[in-house]
Amino acid sequence: MxxxxxxxxxxxxxxxxxxxxxxxxxxxxxxxxxxxxxxxxxxxxxxxxxxxxxLTRWQKVQIARHPDRPYPLDYIYLMMSDFVELHGDRCFGDDKAMIGGFAKLENRTVMVIGTQKGRDTKSNLYRNFGMPHPEGYRKALRLMKLAEKFNKPVITLIDTPGAYPGIGAEERGQAEAIARNLFEMSKLQVPIIVVIIGEGASGGALGIGVGDRVLMLEHAWYSVIAPESCSSILWRSWDYKEQAAEQLKLTAQDLIKLGVIDRIVPEPLGGAHRDHKESARILKEILIEELNELSKIKPKKLVEMRIEKYRKMGFWEE
The missing domain is CATH 1.20.5 (Single alpha-helices involved in coiled-coils or other helix-helix interfaces)
Known part of the structure; x- marks a missing residue:
């Protein structure tokens, strides 16, 4: 139980x-x-x-935050083999909220990167509750560039309540680090698959969220702001978080209609937190399928298609 x-x-x-x-x-x-x-x-x-x-949108937010839900390292060890974690941004330090390294997905070597939470107070403090500092995003970019050097695809697994908003993070250039990642990921010459596996909050998620294919688990959420923060800004209270969640249209089912994501990854009945192995098996099959398709596209064409994909997002009137 x-x-x-x-x-x-x-x-x-x-x-x-x-x-x-x-x-x-x-x-x-x-x-x-x-x-x-x-x-x-x-x-x-x-x-x-x-x-x-x-489920209501707020209930999906609750499932995405479930403490028993599989995190990036859980998926890595269930889906992949020979994972070699790499550390440090070569500028400031090693951010434990951002993990990454080379691993084998079936017979293909990939660079896998993810935002990692903890399961108890001690591990959450160690992982900074899954909120990366600038050095985390710079580490992620270093690993992506390494993958590009050796012509290996990149897979990112996103589960974060947002980038860390502390003074130290701002002093070390949090906004610049995220913006730099958006710029560099847009023109990285290897396939990138992004998977929102739990929470996908704001720039904290987007910092490793630019990809050729953006996948999202069935009960995950992805938005510019968390429902509680939205409620706090609009109503000066967290009491309206459920209404905020409804208006934000943050579920996978909403975002595929808006063209923000490309595919919904089904979860085992009852949510990924009830069956880690089955959830990993489903995601693994889809990742292999997507990589097989992306690997057929030449690097220059891949970059052109990626840029065009993001240009077409959104809608406006003149």
Whole structure:
């Protein structure tokens, strides 16, 4: 059973607990309860389908932040082999909120980069709650340039509440570091696949978010601002975060209609936090498929298509 339970998940968890109790009772007492257990299991599946196909935008934000959800390192170790983590930006230091290195995806070497959170207080402090400093973005750019040098594709896994907004980060050029990444990624001469696996907040996500293909997990969110911050600015209170989430149109289903992302990655029924292995298996298959397509395109054409892709985003009236 998950350690952390969201309010709308409680009916599912209660039924699953009842099933476990019935199984233990059947095993210890030698009683045949298979029919009753099967009926309850079918009921759980129906309940999951009903709940997870009718989630509000705010509920999707809550799922994206679930502490049991797989983070970049989880996906890397489940999908890839021979991961060699590389450290430091060669300018200031090594940001633990940004991880990256070479790894094998099936028989292809890739450069994988991601924003990494922690699972408890100690690891969250170590990872700065998944909020990179400028040196994190500069490390990411160094690794992308290294991938370009050896003609290896880049995969970025995004799960961040935003770039770190502290004084030190601003003093070391947070805005410049993110802007530099946008510029350099737009003309990187190797395939780039971006995957929003959880939270994709503001420039913190965009700093490693320019790609030939932008994928997004089914229950992730991606927006210029978090619902709470939006609520705080517009209503001077966090109490309107649910309304803000609705207006921000931040879900994968919203963004594919707007042309911001290219593909929705399905999650196991109940969310990625309930089945890490299956979530990684689904994402791995899609990454291999996308890389096979992108690898057929010549570098110059790839860059032209990437720039055109971002030029076409948005809508306006004259």
């Amino acid at each position: 998950p350690k952390f339970i969201l309010d709308f998940e409680k009916p599912i968890i209660e039924l699953e607990q009842k099933i476990e109790e019935m199984k233990k009772f059947a095993n210890s007492g030698g009683v045949d309860l298979s029919d009753e257990i099967r009926k309850l299991e079918n009921k759980v599946e129906e309940l999951k389908k009903n709940i997870y196909s009718n």
